[in-house]
Amino acid sequence: MSDHARLTLRGGRVLDPASGTDALLDVHIEGGRIIGLGAAPDSARAQVIDVSGRWVLPGLVDLSGQVGSPDALSRGELLAAAAGGITQLAAAPRVDAGLDSPAVIGRLRDGARALGLLRLAPIGALTAGLAGEQLAELGLLRRAGCRLVGQGGQPIGARVLRRAFEYARGHDLTVVVDAEDAQLAAGGCMHEGAVSAQLGLTGIPVAAEVAALSLTLALATTCDTRVHLHGVSSAAGVAMLRAAKSAGLPVTADTPIWNLHHTDLDIGAYDPAFHLRPPLREAGDRAALREALADGTLDAVCSDHRPFDGEAKRQPFARCAAGVAGFEALLPLLLALVHEHELPLPRALAAVTSGPAAVLGDGGRLTVGALADVCVVDPDRTWTVDASTWRSGAQCTPVWGRTLRGRVLLTLLGGQVVYRLQEPADGR
């Protein structure tokens, strides 16, 4: 379909947290943007896709997911993201990826644009080589298109972090900080508590999160820098976040979808699908995260998609790579919380649209004039996660074999269909 042809999504329930819209509206798309909601702006001929009975949402915004390195983007994983309804993705910088170089940032964005499956919002490196010593060329990274910079979980001393905060402030950058102090977390592969004591595994104490948050919030106060906390996982962390927001600090935060559903007990007999970072903590922490999501203390939920292949997850627990595939589970698991009455629907949807979009500075809305990044969802369709339904190449995930409720049927990027659910029973 060419850019100039009109596309109409007819008869769907449009849910847009950014504008508070929840109504049956047709969506009219042309030139890669939304040109009308409800009545057509004119009588031009349009290709019509019937989405009656479906939800029409802004394309989802995921603040954390890995899809390969700048020179080797994985088309398969990008497609998995599209299958999850995700149209905008931020990926934490990795040590090998060279994201302290504006040229590399450029190649990353170009590569993603060429594949045309989603918009990649790169998180640039805060320090050169992520080594935590020299500042990266933050000004040039900003010009190359980074709105966010971070250490990708690599350690950094307080003094350098302070300088980085100050410098970033001067370039209108948001600093992403992992909610974990590297030294206190060292050697840990799960939450430090009764379960780690039983399993004989080194744990990551809540103190690691509290320490990181303390330092970060203190510096955010001093430097007035916009900070995004990635991977809040504990009740204590939530409490600090809530206090910081009450005090008016420019801080936002996310939590991975897994921490809203699981606890350390789910590791069971050393199941590598639950070796995650941030670690799954206790029931009380999970409850606090749900509350924080419901009351807006948490701005976003991310997938934290890490598509590790077989070998990386077929090791003894502590040696496994931390993280699992999750793009396609993000929306159904979020909707599960709504079904269980743990979360109102508008909050759940905001957590993957307007919330994270505010952190990135763009997108996540279905309003006239916005880019036509859309996903069409059947909220009640059940499906079982297996090799025939899961698009990601990584099969190590907590939802493997589980039946989920809620599935993305169609994803549009700039008005182009980048994903459509293929099903034998699909009448369309």
Next chain:
Amino acid sequence: MPSSISDTQLAAALEQLAGACARLALPDPLLVGIETGGVWLARWLHARLGVSAPLASLDAGFYRDDLRLGGLKGQVRPSSLPTSVDGRHILLIDDVLHTGRTVQAALRELFDFGRPACVRLAVLVDRGGRELPIRADAVGLTLDVPAGQRLRLSGPDPLHLALEAA
């Protein structure tokens, strides 16, 4: 077919067995009972025949030929044998002789303890149905036991022989 052997019949069988053992005339015999019925029987014979060498016992549970099929079944009691049976005249004692496999297992164990001069077999009841070339040298009673049933000796004192479903 009676449901049990009466005490009178049992006493007669025991005497018959004792006589047959005596007639074997083993020099300084070592009596070895096979757990558990054989051990009770051996204790009785040991006293009745006035044997001087201490009574020995073995279980043979570790030497059964059907371990590969079903693993260990039930408890295996420790064996109690002298360190070496080299040159001994052994009277191996069991309560019921049927297929012969228990005796075969017992012989396997016995020969791990050395090279006896000879091994004679004494059984209270020979019920036929041999699957191996094994025969008793002294028998108390020969009895035809129908398939699906088995004889069980209870003890140690008093001894009682009953017929029950297998």
Next chain:
Amino acid sequence: MSDLSGLAQRLGAVQYDAQGRLRHLLTLEGLRRDTLEELFTLADSLVEVGARSVKNVPLLRGKTVVLLFFEASTRTRTTFEIAAKRLSADVVTLDVPASSTSKGESLLDTIANLQAMQTDAFVMRHADSGAAHLVASHVAPQVAVINAGDGCHAHPTQALLDLYTIRQRRGNVAGMKVAIVGDVLHSRVARSQLAGLRLLGVTDIRLVGPATLVPQRLAQLGARVCHDPREGLADVDVVMMLRLQRERMAGGFVPSDREYFELYGLTEQALKVARPDALVLHPGPINRGVEIASAVADGGRSLILPQVTNGIAIRMAVLAQTAGRGADTDV
């Protein structure tokens, strides 16, 4: 607590086959009480085999047992080797130093290759917690896995022989007061002992040591944490000692050997608060003058030597039950 017992059940359940027979021995967590008793009874009968001149029985004749030790250990490996040979098994010993696995084959690839050579049982020691469970979930249905120690998690045969030795001397252990002294945090022996003691009805268990090695959260495993040995050893029937490893000094857990011995060393003086007939156990090898005084290690309360003898019988019993399980009737 109930959440943790559910976890223990999950860890233990994988050890049984479809007919409820013991197929692997990975941990004492979630083990059935009757399984424990059966193993002890079998060990009773197998002890006698060690006293014969021909020290074997044909229980595992024709079976191949592979000893796969990723962590160096002469004593445990040797007793397993002896145990397997006394059951007439063919024994293959592989000492795999940790460095070669990190650059070579993965653990599961090593297992797959060995299985292709008709292995019936693996006895494995590995530096990572959970390694035994990982291997058990990947072996063929007829293969048994016996954990000879996985990281800090479990060392079930050691705990079994410890409990067996106490039982041999004192009979039923239910209701006894037991202290486990030393580096509990890093001890797979201690975790298995805890599970085994609780299975046998011991409820008064004290974990004794400095707070770095016995942090408060260990109390959730079903014991009382005591940083003062006078409190921890008060009135106990049994003291189970743990080794203090050199690495703990380097890791900042304890300041020095001297301080450790002064405060936590098991001496005659320290034992004064225990019952006069209290028993002392140690998995060995002992660090004289660090965690235990020679006088105690060599004294009348010490069960250290019987522990070694019983180790062979217990490991024979475990191998006989698992590797000697017999064909699955409904595979």
